[in-house]
Amino acid sequence: MSALSPPSPYPQAKAEAVAGAAGAAGAMVAPVRWPAVVPGSSTGFGALREAGPTVRKAGPISMKRLELFRLAAPKDSGAHRYPGTVTDVLPPAPAPLPTTLAEASEAGRTLIMGIINVTPDSFSDGGRWDTTDLAVAHGRQLRAQGADLLDVGGESTRPGAARITPATEQERIIPVVRALAASGAAVSVDTVHAATAEAAVGAGAVIVNDVSGGLADPAMHRVVADTGVVYICQHWRGDPGTMDRLTDYSALGGVVDGVETELRERLDELDAAGAGLRQVVIDPGLGFAKTHAQSWRLLAATERLRVDLGLPVLIGSSRKRFLAAAVPGSAAADPIARDAATAATTALAALAGAWAVRVHEVPANRDAVRTASLWKEHR
Numbered sequence: 001m002s003a004l005s006p007p008s009p010y011p012q013a014k015a016e017a018v019a020g021a022a023g024a025a026g027a028m029v030a031p032v033r034w035p036a037v038v039p040g041s042s043t044g045f046g047a048l049r050e051a052g053p054t055v056r057k058a059g060p061i062s063m064k065r066l067e068l069f070r071l072a073a074p075k076d077s078g079a080h081r082y083p084g085t086v087t088d089v090l091p092p093a094p095a096p097l098p099t100t101l102a103e104a105s106e107a108g109r110t111l112i113m114g115i116i117n118v119t120p121d122s123f124s125d126g127g128r129w130d131t132t133d134l135a136v137a138h139g140r141q142l143r144a145q146g147a148d149l150l151d152v153g154g155e156s157t158r159p160g161a162a163r164i165t166p167a168t169e170q171e172r173i174i175p176v177v178r179a180l181a182a183s184g185a186a187v188s189v190d191t192v193h194a195a196t197a198e199a200a201v202g203a204g205a206v207i208v209n210d211v212s213g214g215l216a217d218p219a220m221h222r223v224v225a226d227t228g229v230v231y232i233c234q235h236w237r238g239d240p241g242t243m244d245r246l247t248d249y250s251a252l253g254g255v256v257d258g259v260e261t262e263l264r265e266r267l268d269e270l271d272a273a274g275a276g277l278r279q280v281v282i283d284p285g286l287g288f289a290k291t292h293a294q295s296w297r298l299l300a301a302t303e304r305l306r307v308d309l310g311l312p313v314l315i316g317s318s319r320k321r322f323l324a325a326a327v328p329g330s331a332a333a334d335p336i337a338r339d340a341a342t343a344a345t346t347a348l349a350a351l352a353g354a355w356a357v358r359v360h361e362v363p364a365n366r367d368a369v370r371t372a373s374l375w376k377e378h379r
Helices: 012-024 063-071 099-106 132-145 166-182 194-202 220-227 255-273 292-300 302-309 321-326 329-333 335-351 362-378
Strands: 054-056 060-062 111-117 149-153 187-190 207-210 230-234 280-283 356-359
Touching: 099 111, 111 132, 111 362, 132 149, 132 166, 132 362, 149 166, 149 207, 166 187, 166 194, 187 194, 194 207, 194 220, 207 220, 220 255, 230 255, 255 280, 255 292, 255 302, 280 302, 292 302, 292 321, 292 335, 321 329, 321 335, 329 335, 335 356, 335 362, 356 362
Parallel strands: 111 149, 111 356, 149 187, 187 207, 207 230, 230 280
Antiparallel strands: 054 060
16 A cells, blocks of 8 residues: 555545545645555654645635535535535544454444443442452443443543542453453453553553543553554543533633644654554543533534544543433433433434444444444435
């Protein structure tokens, strides 16, 4: 594959066709350029700035977004279309991943990441799976229900949660990671501690899911570079005790611009540590240093985030407080009552091209992903 050849999720002909349409619409079209990425290489994030098709007219915008504007134009304008289509041009799947998951990602299917909280204090299910046997049994159940990935965490990161030591965290989760990985599951470790991440990879984890994006432990990016595993880099401000007070993004142009700016800083740090472009997935951090309205705004910006940053996006909306706005009456206070709203956001995220969704309850979200896939197939 040459440096300018698109990876398989990027149909070159389609990109060129859309670029031609954009040019016809009078926009300045940037060259369609693809990062020179070889799976397993340490291609830097400088290439990211050049990745993906963009249209430049008063600022960066995806080519497909311009097509959306044309789709929504009045029929008599000569730019008839159907409004609301989302782009099929996706970033390359993160690597390395097990073959079946890599193939699903390359095909554009949103993956389901099932949550296993081996904690006494998680916001929706703390204490339910807080022994090795219970957690492993729950993981096997999630996998049987259709989860592609199992995300094992031993420390609650909800607002106000108490911190624990890496030793305590590892005591909780390493036996679970080892048992699930040995059973053939693709395991992700949910941790902000570099030592825990390294131990979990040694026990068989193939993904490190760091809600702090490396801010909680400066050694994390080195571990990511050294181990070469897929790394989910979430946007984060402060810590569980302070995050709810750190929601002002006005100096950065608003929450979406602010999250993109601060995620780019994390990407530069990963680059400096020697991590590879293909290892990284971004997560906008819904509910982390975000008001409810800001979380909705970021969810609605899923497509923009993956286009602007050129990386796969994980969406973690499951049972979070901002979903209460979609749940009627007093039931909104119960996290489990937000499962239907979670499934709705999963369908929306899948339509917007999310790489994966992180969920507590698998069957409804599995069906939501299938529904989104069928909609895209038949539109």
